[in-house]
């Protein structure tokens with residue numbers, strides 16, 4: 001899956017503890033317009049079930065673990081995040097689901113745009129149609 005990447009963040013810790021710095025257009029590959037985080041997630045819950053037309057995001061599991069399912073319309077990939085020094089970069093038309101949240105999970109997400117419900121595709125068949133349109137060459 002070419003446009004899904006894991007980013008390793010440099011650990012700047014010392015004997016006092018750990019520190020990671022996130023900087024837009026440096027180790028975060030876009031200008032950050034929004035930050036949100038998921039915590040106190042009901043462990044029986046799965047979230048997501050949508051794609052975005054035009055959004056880049058980096059998701060980092062600061063505590064605990066969560067598994068992303070990413071689907072580009074052809075291939076499905078599962079990625080487990082369980083370390084604060086790894087970010088999952090998601091761009092392009094991708095269906096995403098989040099499963100198996102641990103009880104203590106804290107997931108922070110940096111996003112390239114403000115919240116816009118119009119950017120969401122929340123229906124899987126619509127997502128597949130959009131992917132196929134994107135893949136078919138213009139006439």
Ligand code: T46
Nearest residue numbers: 034035036038047048049052057059096098109114115
């Ligand atoms: C994504 C995955 C990884 C806002 O008002 N502002 C926001 O910035 C966000 C993210 C959500 N909301 C509202 C929209 C819904 O009424 O908060 C409610 C919960 O959002 P949603 O059901 O979309 O949450 P998730 O966890 O299914 O998805 C979120 C992001 O929305 C999405 O962009 O890629 O996390």
